Amino acid sequence: MFMWKKFRIIFVFIFSTFQCIPEPSPSLLGVxxxxxxxxxxxxxxxxxxxxxxxxxxxxxxxxxxxVMTQAIEPTSLNTNISCSPSCPSLTGGSSNRTITLTPTSALTSGVTYTITLNQNIQSIFGLTLGTNTSFSFTTL
Known part of the structure; x- marks a missing residue:
C-alpha cells in the first residue's frame, strides 16, 4: 500500500507540471x-x-x-457608369466590392448592350481604374 501512495504522488506531480498551451488568437494587427x-x-x-x-x-x-478587386468608393460611381446603346435608366449602387445595377424598364430584345465603367471610379483606398473598362452582353 505504501508503494501505491508513492506512485499516486509521483503521478500527480508529473501531470501537474504540464501546462495546457492555449491556441493562439488572431493578432489585432493582422486583422x-x-x-x-x-x-x-x-x-x-x-x-x-x-x-x-x-x-x-x-x-x-x-x-x-x-465585382471589383477592391472595395468601391460609392460617391465615385456618380455619372461614371454608362450603357450603350441607350439603356433605360439604371438604378442601384455599390456594397463593398460589388456594383449592382437594374434597368428601370425592360431592355430591347436581341440587342448587344455595353456597360462602361469610367476610369475615374475609385476604390476606398484612392486607386482608380485608370482606363475606361467595358463588358457586353446580348439580350434574348
Missing part, C-alpha cells in the same frame, strides 16, 4: 493592418461581371453585377 497593405498594393480592376462579357440570351430585365 486590421494586413488587409490594408494587401488592398493598396494591388490593382483596382473588374474581377467579374454578371452577365459575363459576351453572354447571349440575357433576360430583358437583368440584374447587372460588377
Amino acid at each position: 486590421l493592418i494586413l488587409p490594408l497593405v494587401t488592398q493598396t498594393s494591388g490593382n483596382f480592376t473588374i474581377e467579374s461581371t454578371s452577365p459575363t462579357n459576351g453572354s447571349t440570351g440575357v433576360s430583358l430585365t437583368p440584374t447587372i453585377s460588377i
Whole structure:
C-alpha cells in the first residue's frame, strides 16, 4: 500500500507540471493592418461581371453585377457608369466590392448592350481604374 501512495504522488506531480498551451488568437494587427497593405498594393480592376462579357440570351430585365478587386468608393460611381446603346435608366449602387445595377424598364430584345465603367471610379483606398473598362452582353 505504501508503494501505491508513492506512485499516486509521483503521478500527480508529473501531470501537474504540464501546462495546457492555449491556441493562439488572431493578432489585432493582422486583422486590421494586413488587409490594408494587401488592398493598396494591388490593382483596382473588374474581377467579374454578371452577365459575363459576351453572354447571349440575357433576360430583358437583368440584374447587372460588377465585382471589383477592391472595395468601391460609392460617391465615385456618380455619372461614371454608362450603357450603350441607350439603356433605360439604371438604378442601384455599390456594397463593398460589388456594383449592382437594374434597368428601370425592360431592355430591347436581341440587342448587344455595353456597360462602361469610367476610369475615374475609385476604390476606398484612392486607386482608380485608370482606363475606361467595358463588358457586353446580348439580350434574348
